Amino acid sequence: MSSELRGRRGSFIVLEGCDRTGKTSQCKTLVDKLMQADIQARYMNFPDRGTQCGQLINGYLTRKDDFTDEGIHLLFTLNRWEKTREMEQLLRSGVSLIVDRYSFSGVAFSSAKGLDLDWCKAPESGLLKPDLVILLTLSPEAMAKRGGFGDERYEVPAFQKKVIEKYSILKDDRYWKEIDADKTFDNLTEELYNEVLNSIKNSGDKAIEKLW
Ligand SMILES: Nc1ncnc2c1ncn2[C@@H]1O[C@H](COP(=O)(O)OP(=O)(O)O)[C@@H](O)[C@H]1O
Numbered sequence: 001m002s003s004e005l006r007g008r009r010g011s012f013i014v015l016e017g018c019d020r021t022g023k024t025s026q027c028k029t030l031v032d033k034l035m036q037a038d039i040q041a042r043y044m045n046f047p048d049r050g051t052q053c054g055q056l057i058n059g060y061l062t063r064k065d066d067f068t069d070e071g072i073h074l075l076f077t078l079n080r081w082e083k084t085r086e087m088e089q090l091l092r093s094g095v096s097l098i099v100d101r102y103s104f105s106g107v108a109f110s111s112a113k114g115l116d117l118d119w120c121k122a123p124e125s126g127l128l129k130p131d132l133v134i135l136l137t138l139s140p141e142a143m144a145k146r147g148g149f150g151d152e153r154y155e156v157p158a159f160q161k162k163v164i165e166k167y168s169i170l171k172d173d174r175y176w177k178e179i180d181a182d183k184t185f186d187n188l189t190e191e192l193y194n195e196v197l198n199s200i201k202n203s204g205d206k207a208i209e210k211l212w
């Protein structure tokens with residue numbers, strides 16, 4: 001570990017944004033870059049399909065199983081509560097978490113389906129609050145250029161547009177940064193890496209806060 005980070009907690013950083021903005025590939029690349037720089041970091045993603053309730057979520061997303069909108073919302077939330085202890089332990093032991101989607105996706109997706117936004121936020125209250133949320137944006141034209149959406153639920157352009165509107169309601173400038181993802185992969189990585197390094201330097205001696 002680089003010496004100036006020793007004894008400090010890790011930073012909790014979330015990448016949010018619509019499908020195909022590059023969240024998954026950038027999160028993984030950022031973790032690789034941090035590790036190469038001798039900074040402890042871990043990739044995590046939500047939903048985590050590997051937990052018990054992650055299996056139910058996977059069944060829903062692949063259209064094998066069905067739940068009410070309220071029911072699946074609570075499963076996505078529970079999926080985050082399942083990981084909270086592990087996340088807190090990692091942060092306290094100095095590992096930064098680069099997290100692919102979090103509560104903001106959960107609330108944006110469910111409220112885009114018509115559920116009340118405050119109802120959606122309520123069960124997320126008390127989860128760990130990220131130190132930094134990076135919202136990756138793409139214009140509809142740039143999004144169209146990224147090619148076809150997949151077959152899972154939600155991977156429909158009209159629905160993605162509603163999700164963007166919900167993100168703009170949730171956005172809190174005190175800890176959110178919006179970054180245009182319409183650039184080469186490497187240029188975007190460089191921009192994100194600078195933000196991530198700043199966050200790691202700045203959050204090491206701050207308390208871990210709770211959401212909402
Ligand atoms: N900067 C970029 N420019 C062009 N295509 C990209 C860029 N970043 C990612 N992609 C492509 O977009 C697709 C989605 O990337 P992914 O990381 O899975 O996004 P997300 O997790 O946000 O859905 C992949 O096919 C990836 O190769």
Ligand SMILES: [Mg+2]
Binds near residue numbers: 023025
């Ligand atoms: Mg992804």
